[in-house]
Amino acid sequence: MSGHFVNGVPIYFSDPRRHYHGISAKTPTWFSAQGGVYRCREAGGLRQNVAIKKYLVVEKENQDPETFVMPKELVENEIYTMTKCAPHPNILRLHGVHIYKDHIFLVMPLCDGGSLQQYCFDNRVSLSQMVFILKGVSDFGVISMNPTADSSVEEAGVMLFWAPEVCEGKIINRKADIWALGIVVLEMLNGGKAPYEDDHMEEEDPIG
Incomplete structure (x- = not known):
């Protein structure tokens, strides 16, 4: 169940792996400057394909110094902006957000046409x-x-x-x-x- 909503988008405080297949892959499907993006599929419901952006927001002990830690306030700003701009035909709609342990996951429609x-x-x-x-x-x-x-x-x-x-x-x-x-x-x-x-x-x- 979602904890609360931001401009109509549900925020979940749970492990997204319970709801989506593919997020456990060792290597992201696509790389971005701040984190990895995974091609996933819903575990239930319509079983539609989605893209999930995974951000590490808390620095871990013995962490690889090359690993990028995204400032949490920037992720929160991204969530707020995406929800504030929707609905717009040229901006992807944010389906939901999962906050779990050291990561924040943004669930979005899958656009597989490449960059x-x-x-x-x-x-x-x-x-x-x-x-x-x-x-x-x-x-x-x-x-x-x-x-x-x-x-x-x-x-x-x-x-x-x-x-x-x-x-x-x-x-x-x-x-x-x-x-x-x-x-x-x-x-x-x-x-x-x-x-x-x-x-x-x-x-x-x-x-x-």
Whole structure:
């Protein structure tokens, strides 16, 4: 049974493995910057396929230093944002949330068409095609509903999409979102490769 609801989405304080097959897999079906995404199937009911995003939110003893621990407040923000934006035809609806031990699990519809980057790599994309390609937004891991934010505090995401003010640790607003959107458009037109893409960028300190 669900403990409570957030904007109509049930929050469960139970082990999702009791309700879904596939979440126990050693390796995620897909990897994201903050956690793994698993292709799962309901154990009962309609037995539909779903995608479950798994976040580690509590650091464990003797944990691999390479393991990413997602700040709990960012997961809570993602949950709130997804529920607040629904229903929207281009935003995935959150089916439910499971909070269990050291992890938080987000249950969403399964979209098995691959990533936008892979689609652009496999297909030549023109501006006229974009409206038919962008079917849904699913990753809200570092989104903010505030009109402004302090980038020195909320520094997150992929560096390739950072606006200059983010790199400088300044207060940011919607202009930083427009910059990131522009990078996505250029990435689509460039076969899935973002401008100035460099494999070593993530290893450098952009702030100094």
